[in-house]
Amino acid sequence: MATPKFQVGDKVRIKDRTTLFHTRTQKYIRKRVGTVVEHRPEWVIPEDEAWDRMETGRKEPFYVIRFKQTDLWPDYTGFAQDTLESEASESWLESVKG
Amino acid sequence: MSKIRYESVMTADRNLNPTEHEEYDSPYTIPNDRYAALTTVLHDVGGEPDFPQALYTKSEEEWEMNTYVTCECLGWRGAWNSEMRRRLENDLGKTQYYGFPYYGRWITGAARVLVDKGLITTDELGDKIDEIRARLEKK
Numbered sequence: 001m002a003t004p005k006f007q008v009g010d011k012v013r014i015k016d017r018t019t020l021f022h023t024r025t026q027k028y029i030r031k032r033v034g035t036v037v038e039h040r041p042e043w044v045i046p047e048d049e050a051w052d053r054m055e056t057g058r059k060e061p062f063y064v065i066r067f068k069q070t071d072l073w074p075d076y077t078g079f080a081q082d083t084l085e086s087e088a089s090e091s092w093l094e095s096v097k098g
Numbered sequence: 099m100s101k102i103r104y105e106s107v108m109t110a111d112r113n114l115n116p117t118e119h120e121e122y123d124s125p126y127t128i129p130n131d132r133y134a135a136l137t138t139v140l141h142d143v144g145g146e147p148d149f150p151q152a153l154y155t156k157s158e159e160e161w162e163m164n165t166y167v168t169c170e171c172l173g174w175r176g177a178w179n180s181e182m183r184r185r186l187e188n189d190l191g192k193t194q195y196y197g198f199p200y201y202g203r204w205i206t207g208a209a210r211v212l213v214d215k216g217l218i219t220t221d222e223l224g225d226k227i228d229e230i231r232a233r234l235e236k237k
Contacts, residue, residue, distance in 0.1 A: 019142070019186065021139070021185065050181040
């Protein structure tokens, strides 16, 4: 098991990678900053699982990341404290200082 | 294919063509924003503007559950996994993705996997589809 690079409480930004054929990382969280709230077990990343590489695919730690709804939607009309959680593998995340 | 069926298929096909046909008829170059739009992964629709949808419930039909069970069995036997299915659904392209029923996307993806892996051939599959269509049309 690889040691997760990010810890619970860390601020992370979701990378805005090209997703030509398939992705599980929603476009509304790409480029957004959220907070790691949970670790998920290491697993074959969807980019390999989707091409039948369960045995040889790359494994990465997964994270649950919590976003403020007001950070995701510029015209969000709900409560300011509303949040949304999504999951992503480690290679989608970059650390945010501060 | 009978002449009448050919005509009705061609009419239906013409109605699926994009309205801005010339712009989407294999242009030599495209602007970056259209490239971005065209390469958006089909199932990644969360947050896209849309109009309110009517909520209606329906129970599963027999063919839908047969499809579900067939696809799950193919998974247990190692033919594919759920992530491959999702990717294959995206690979159908916008017209078929939105044009087929939900489980129509599943079974088309399953057929594609079986062909890709050499477990069935396209003519074998096509012959079976034609055989079943002929049987149902007779009823």
